[in-house]
Amino acid sequence: MAGLATTLGSGAMSNSMDDVVEKAQAMLIIGSNTSEQHPVFGTMIRQAVLKRKVKLVVADPRRIDITEFATLHLRQKPGTDVALLNGLMHIILKEGWEDRNFIQARTEGIEELEAFLRDYPPEKVAEITGVTVQQLHQAAEILATHKPVAVMWAMGITQHITGVRNVMSLSNLQLMTGNIGIPGGGVNPLRGQNNVQGACDMGGLPNVYPAYQPVINPQARQNFEAAWGTPLSDKIGMTVTEMIPAAGEGRVKALYILAEDPALSDPDSSHIRHCLENCEFIVLQEIFPTETAPFADVLLPGVSFAEKDGTYTNTERRVQMVHQAIRPLGEARPDWQITAELARRILSMGERRASPAPYAAWDYQDTHQIMQEIAALTPSYAGVSHQRLENGERLQWPVRDSNHPGTPILHTAQIARGKGKFMTVEHVPPAELPDDQYPMLLSTGRVLYHWHGGEMTRRAKGLLEVYSQALVELNPEDAARLGLEGELRVRILSRRGSIEAQAWITDRVPPGMVFANFHFPDSSVNELTHATLDPVAKIPEYKVSAVRVEIVGK
Secondary structure, X not given: OHHHHHHOOOOOOOOOHXXXXXXOOEXXXXXXXXXHHOHHHHHHHHHHHHHHOOEEEEEOOOOOHHHHHOOEEEOOOOOOHHXXXXXXXXXXXXXXXXXXXXXXXXXXXXXXXXXXXXXXXXHHHHHHHOOXXXXXXXXXXHHHHOOOEEEEEOHHHHOOOOHHHHHHHHHHHHHHOOOOOOOXXXXXXXXXXXXXXXXXXXXXXXXEEHHHEEOOOHHHHHHHHHHHOOOOOOOOOOOHHHHXXXXXXXXXXXXXXXXXXXXXXXXXXXXHHHHHHHOOXXXXXXXXXXXXXXXXXXXXXXXXXXXXXXXXXXXXXXXXXXXXXXXXXXXXXXXXHHHHHHHHHHHOOOOOOOOOOOOOOOOOOOHHHHHHHHHHHOHHHOOOOHHHHHOOOOOEOOOOOOOOOOOOOOOOOOEOOEOEEOOOOOOOOOOOOOOOOOOEEEEEEOOOOOOOOOOOHHHOHHHHHHXXXXXXXXXXXXXXXXXXXXXXEEEEEOOOOEEEEEEEXXXXXXXXXXXXXXXXXXXXXXXXXXXXXXXXXXXXXXXXEEEEEEEOOO
């Protein structure tokens, strides 16, 4: 979001999934295990390749399943995405494949970028990335001589100390080839969970109000103060990766955690547990017990998707209704009811009285009223209503008024910030690289059969029958070097801790690399990951850690 907001003025997926699969002539998937983590979209992409002969380039250190359908698979070294993209753009400019008309009419900063990219010739990039010069030329030709080209990425791009830089580089590539604001093209980040986009849209970020209105903007702040009847701070808040360490240091006294399991999913789990233990007061709102639950002073039982009404906003900015299928079990309640009751109780204490402002009382009767407030205060949702969604309308924000049809493709008439901005982005190595003591490189992610912390999927009998324990991917060359002859139990150690797990000997990973997931608490890879953050987005570098692998019992 930070990268695209800088270069384009909007930090969201610019095109729609069906638009991409129906109209793109070529695609670049980078840092996304699409067929396992976005399986519906992955299936659509595979069908586009088979039926329309779309040229698919996949850039990923692992031989993930989607590479079986790729025209070209680039296996760059983890943490070298910026160098790879700079090298591709160097070739495009050298061959004259850039869209000069688009660049002149709709962008700024090309002169600085051209001069900068001269320092990324293919030979240098091949040495940094491990991708051959021939493959670099082949990829550049596919991505520059076909049009439209859609670029898709996910957390394999963002979960680095250079996450924002990586996104800016992808924006550079699409601006250079004129693939912004057209059907079948665009910059298309695939969000990691089903309502990440909606949470961000509603202000679930430390620096903005709903609709990405900056907290430092006096007019935006005054508008929300008038609507909510309370003074608001003009200070930018903390991200999750800043809050929990601050709680460990006593700078944050209380945490209200809703549907998040930091004890399992945050990096350097041992340190996270220490911080949670030191926090004075923790409220956890969840549907099942989690690894974070033992640290909570109060547990508030929420409900699952099947027990509530409301909307989600998905990766393509589409607002979608969900309806209650079963009554909430036990004393569990929908999250909005719990949060609203907490707010009303706070209002009843001391001098915090409900104001006459239109949305100050927290007295919602249903989710329809909440959506009315969203539409009133969130310009991009101004025309969204439950009634329109119930009528079957496809609404992708911005939806500017009750008659507006929504916006399937962004940046068509004009790029959101006026002109697309090229950024000079230097390659920066990962924060932690292999050495003599920890000679292998660890990357992390999810698998098809489980989801995130696994609190729901590990309760599904059928999924456990297929994938019952944590598996660590290890290349056959490394297995032979370690002496893994029939003994598949391994111990992985980093500077933070160690885990034991079953090894899966496979060429999905290249020699020198290990891949592990965090679905199983007994073998969670986040015991090993480090908490070095991207300086802008504050996201951890989950994708690159230095480790050592040993055979258990030897």
